[in-house]
Amino acid sequence: MAILGISAWLGGELVDRLGVGVDRDAGLDAPSSLRPTTAPSRIGEV
Numbered sequence: 001m002a003i004l005g006i007s008a009w010l011g012g013e014l015v016d017r018l019g020v021g022v023d024r025d026a027g028l029d030a031p032s033s034l035r036p037t038t039a040p041s042r043i044g045e046v
């Protein structure tokens with residue numbers, strides 16, 4: 001539990017204080033960075 005608490009605190013510091021991974025210009029309807037916006041192309045496809 002101590003490791004979980006410390007890692008959560010450190011993650012909060014990265015996001016809140018340093019702004020790591022936060023796009024201040026993103027709105028509520030911003031696309032997800034976890035899903036690709038287009039289908040990935042195949043290697044060698046012309």
